[in-house]
Amino acid sequence: MAAFTQLALARDLAEDLRRPWEKAPAPERPLTPGRVRRGFRNIQRLLGTPATVPKPTKAGPGTPQRIMFRPSPTPPPVMT
DSSP states (O other), X not given: OHHHHHHHHXXXXXXXXXXXXXXXXXXXXXXXXXXXXXXXHHHHHHHOOSOOOOOOOOOOOOSOTTOOOOOOOOXXXXXX
8 A cells, every 4th residue: 555655646756658559648647556656766766765875894803914823732642
């Protein structure tokens, strides 16, 4: 229901993007929801998005250069 309401409100902003075989609608009739949906991509491009641009980041610290990993010492074999 929310999507249908959104399409109904966007009728005035949408262009009539017809298929080659479709007739032009009568000027006094509003666009159908299907035709508004076709032109909705262009409306979204004009409105933008509420999201902000991602912040630039740098790589994490990782392992410091001066630390060298050595294999852990193996315990001596147990003789029984």
